[in-house]
Amino acid sequence: MKAMQLTAFGADNLVIADVATPSLKANEVLVNIKAVSLNYLDLILLNGTFNGDLVFPYIPASDGAGVVTAVGADVSRWKPGDKVVIQYVQNWTHGSIDAAGNAVRVAWQTPGVLSEYTAVPEHGLVKMPANLSFEEAATLPIAALTAWYGLIEQAGLRPGQTVLTQGTGGVSLFALQIAKAAGAKVIATTSSEAKAAQLKALGADAVINYNQYPAWHEQVKALNGGEGVDITMDVVGSATIGESLLSVKENGFVGTAGFIAGPELPLDIHRHRINLNFIRIQGLAVGSVSAFAAMNRAIEVNDIHPVIDSVYPLEQTREAYLRLASGKHVGKIVITLS
Structure with a gap:
């Protein structure tokens, strides 16, 4: 087979x-990979700026969708022809994560999926949403599931609440789409008027240009009747965590779902009102197989379609990574293998 x-x-x-x-x-299933999507994690593994204990030569990428072509002797859940999506944290099947469930991640402890075929334990797959293409489904395992698990299963998002999202990356756009489908108000931040228009087209109720308003928590409250939001997903890290904390109301939820600007979180318990406002700070890194299956059902019912920035053939994988590194993308970057 061909593999990157x-x-x-x-x-x-x-x-x-x-x-x-x-x-x-x-107990394994052979999957013919049709499409793969890239995440910030893939970029820092590629560059060696994140310790993934890689052994070269290494097949990269964690997110993939494809078709089952063969099954092992003990497999009962899948059959050839099934359309499936790869579960990133392979052994996290349900409930809260524990050490055993957290032990195997695709493209860390296993080869990645940027190849024509990959072998996966039968518990490490989910059924592909019927309303999505392979390219769309390939965007789900990390970005979409992180947004779903944070908003729905951790923050307990309810209709009528307000969610704050950051930028136009994968997690943030999925958070916007999921929140709107759940009946929430969404305020988004971004860096340009062009991206603001795209966010509004996707359903954002209001958009703040953080270049115009560096203390954007003030604008958040101005746009929300003078009070903070119920939930925010912080995908940037050190440069934004302070503003994120100041943007939520009493009993607010701040999910730390990324570290694009750096992993250190400068927190001031008093200035950021962490204790006074009973703020919950929750680390997030995707979700379980059962959460993935629930999300996929919601995607079908609400006919949610992932935002894809660009699609590259396998031969242009390097260009796909450079597009991700540029930070100019809106939505997910996909590589096709069919």
């Missing part, structure tokens, strides 16, 4: 190689 391999850190070291198709264990 990283032979050393850096985008210039991405090469297409002919490698052996994986052989199946009794």
